[in-house]
Amino acid sequence: MKREPLTEYGSAMKGFHWLVVGLLVVQYALGWTMPELRRGMPPEGLVNLHLSFGVAIGAVMALRLGWRVLTPQPPGDPSLPAWQEKAAAAVHGLLYLLVFSLVLTGWADASRRGWQVTLFGGVDLPALVATGSPTGRALGEMHEALVTVLLVLVGLHVAAVAAHVVLWRDRIMDRMMPHTRSRT
Numbered sequence: 001m002k003r004e005p006l007t008e009y010g011s012a013m014k015g016f017h018w019l020v021v022g023l024l025v026v027q028y029a030l031g032w033t034m035p036e037l038r039r040g041m042p043p044e045g046l047v048n049l050h051l052s053f054g055v056a057i058g059a060v061m062a063l064r065l066g067w068r069v070l071t072p073q074p075p076g077d078p079s080l081p082a083w084q085e086k087a088a089a090a091v092h093g094l095l096y097l098l099v100f101s102l103v104l105t106g107w108a109d110a111s112r113r114g115w116q117v118t119l120f121g122g123v124d125l126p127a128l129v130a131t132g133s134p135t136g137r138a139l140g141e142m143h144e145a146l147v148t149v150l151l152v153l154v155g156l157h158v159a160a161v162a163a164h165v166v167l168w169r170d171r172i173m174d175r176m177m178p179h180t181r182s183r184t
């Protein structure tokens with residue numbers, strides 16, 4: 001077995017990664033179980049929670065991106081071929097882009113419905129578009145489409161990680177695990 005030094009993400013990046021995975025599970029569950037939205041209905045219960053969790057995901061992702069840009073990150077694993085390195089970087093970039101797009105399109109949809117978006121009732125956030133805005137409605141339709149696009153992309157990301165664990169049996173998964181099994 002090769003014993004090249006193990007490069008892994010720092011604990012803050014790992015924390016952000018798994019926190020967002022957990023928040024996204026909650027957010028999808030809320031999106032799919034909240035009642036059918038009708039014109040003029042107020043954002044109550046699960047709907048209100050969906051708005052708050054969505055904004056929280058946006059805030060955590062902004063902090064994560066800031067941390068990623070401002071602190072040193074591990075270089076790509078030296079065992080990876082260049083095409084995999086590039087594919088991984090592209091998918092990671094798209095994951096950030098999609099999560100931010102979901103947050104903004106969902107928020108715009110809430111605003112065009114005339115809903116006050118809050119962070120768990122504590123902080124009132126500004127409207128992104130005017131009530132009744134046709135742009136807001138179009139962005140809301142985009143929100144529903146992006147829900148599926150993000151799922152497909154996460155499926156690709158998880159399938160790639162699974163291939164590293166099951167087929168190639170390398171250390172890629174360890175780079176994001178809370179405690180790595182081997183350290184050199």
Ligand code: HEM
Pocket residue numbers: 024027028031032037050051052053054055057099102103104105106107108109110117140143144147
């Ligand atoms: C990463 C963040 C988000 C994810 C993964 C997500 C996911 C979802 C899902 C799964 C649905 C149900 C779609 C359907 O049944 O077709 C939905 C609908 C909705 N979401 Fe989000 N959402 C996110 C962020 C937000 C935010 C930040 C807001 C508002 C502040 C929001 C507002 C809405 C609204 C208003 C709907 C109903 C759209 C409609 O049926 O016309 N979402 N979202």
Ligand code: HEM
Pocket residue numbers: 013017020021024068088092093095096099154157158161172173174175176
């Ligand atoms: C069970 C599900 C998941 C597993 C097992 C997993 C695993 C991993 C692993 C092992 C890495 C490190 C890859 C490397 O070193 O190149 C990674 C990185 C990454 N993952 Fe995931 N992941 C999962 C879900 C998600 C989800 C839902 C997202 C959506 C935002 C996501 C976004 C990212 C991003 C953006 C990176 C690059 C590092 C960063 O900027 O945080 N992952 N993931």
